[in-house]
Amino acid sequence: MTRPYAEVIGDPISHSKSPAIHRFWLEQLGIEAEYRAQHVTPEGLAAYFESRRDDPDWRGCNITIPHKQAALDLVGDPGGIRATIGAINTVIRGEDGGLIGTNTDAGGFYAPIAGLDLAGRHALVIGAGGAARAILFALSKLGIGRVTIQNRNVLKAAALLSSFGLKGDAVPLGSPVPPVDLLVNSSALGMKGQPALEIDLASLPDDAVVYDIVYAPLETDLLAQAHARELATVDGLDMLIGQAALAFELFFGAEPPRDRDDELRELLTPDRGPGQAS
Known part of the structure; x- marks a missing residue:
């Protein structure tokens, strides 16, 4: 039995903390879904989106370096992101089944x-x-x-x-x-x-x-x-968690438990003691 999933794509991608963030929220909310990291090179970006168009379990993806501008040419832009921010960091499936880009970084x-x-x-x-x-x-x-x-x-x-x-x-x-x-x-x-x-x-x-x-x-x-x-x-976790929270709701239709942010930060920074993250 397959489960709904979302993912983060980039090149490189091994450093990404997005999987840990989204998996924490999914577990806290008891949502049966997955969040993955996917290494996608610039040459493979178009093929990646093509492979996800007809996957019914795919809820969308977050986008990190270096794809935030290039991805705009491969998905729909009903919100006019190209004319405003000029880059996207999130892609979801629209009501008509097409892929649309948005930006939660701002x-x-x-x-x-x-x-x-x-x-x-x-x-x-x-x-x-x-x-x-x-x-x-x-x-x-x-x-x-x-x-x-x-x-x-x-x-x-x-x-x-x-x-x-x-x-x-x-x-x-x-x-x-x-x-x-x-x-x-x-x-x-x-x-x-x-x-x-x-x-x-x-x-x-x-x-x-x-x-x-x-x-x-x-x-x-x-x-x-x-x-x-x-x-x-x-620090970078503040922006990362903030943009992830907006994307999580788009992917999974639920607000993440932001009252657990302190616990989440400790999970993401195992080498730092409580309260040390600025």
Whole structure:
């Protein structure tokens, strides 16, 4: 007997904590379903979606690097994500049976900083990929005053600012950090198996917030440097769990038990004691 399932796809994928998150919620709610990790290369992305179109047990997938923009060309876009965020991180089956894309990254990014007043403030975003698009979309809705983007491809970063109607500037990766109110690493730099993020936070004011979407390792060098400065931080699990919660409801038709977040974080960080995750 088969069971409904959803999965996360990416290249690489072994680092993903999404299976642990969704399996925890499925168990807590007593839902008979599965959540898997599936390694999908860029060359195999189209074939992956084709193989899932006629699978009645497949409820959808989450998408991680490097597929968040490429997947847009392979699924439906009834919500107009291409014209707004320009990247998707979730695909589900629509009522007509077709595959449709959406984005839960923006909501996941927003949730941990919902209490901040960012209107008119200055943010630095590192990276200009699919995650950056969701983050810039959220910042635009929060009324951010100015955004500086650091990226290897400065023209790509400048185009992103323009597409979201944001004031700011695009500078090369590794440029000096301006005294911003919010610093967000939206790139894979600092992730296990990826190059380090070389950065100096000395210019940040004491009330700045440092947000790293990388969660493997959870205590990145960026966050360690912020903690040494006693700056407020948001780690990658906050965004990951937030976006996963929105996707879980789309996949399985039930709200996840967010009152168990502390237990979930301990499950995801076995090498850290209770309360150590920032």
